[in-house]
Amino acid sequence: NAGVTQTPKFRILKIGQSMTLQCTQDMNHNYMYWYRQDPGMGLKLIYYSVGAGITDKGEVPNGYNVSRSTTEDFPLRLELAAPSQTSVYFCASSSGTGVTPQHFGDGTRLSIL
Amino acid sequence: EDQVTQSPEALRLQEGESSSLNCSYTVSGLRGLFWYRQDPGKGPEFLFTLYSAGEEKEKERLKATLTKKESFLHITAPKPEDSATYLCAVQSILNYNQGGKLIFGQGTELSVKP
Structure with a gap:
């Protein structure tokens, strides 16, 4: 049982570049989440989704976009990457x-350099 | 505003030296309090859910307790493999109705030396 799978594991971007972080889950969970984790700051919610076609903003959504076309997948898009977006990104799901x-x-x- | 504060930020123990981690919270109606373990380079791994004051849950050397204002994670006779960062998170009634959002504390980094 794979659970929640994120790709890639590591990435270095230049300022202004764009990329998509992939997240897929095989537990048939309706709810999915994106967090960022910075040292000493805890996990902050970026976006969440309660089902296919439904997304909403969390605490820190600026600079990010999401979509949810299937139950399994919840990609996170970074447009015009900035150094402040250097972080560790976690995807999560729940029933x-x-x-x-x-x-x-x-x-x-x-890392954004 | 919902808030979670964990203390201490870091804790160093000798193997076998029992201790407790604290999670203080302010929330507009608690639906659940969660404890997670996070190993370096990994995602948080779920440990416990506590729902109401007075509740306790145990797993191996870990016991989690809950009051109306805080939760404790008691570690009895820890081993080096218990070394990790322990995260606490709360879900309020409001957040339960908004996608089940969690508010996380900043974590306690536990190091257990042999």
């Missing part, structure tokens, strides 16, 4: 029924 835990992927480590 959404009741108070259920979120299950995380192993992250994408992104």
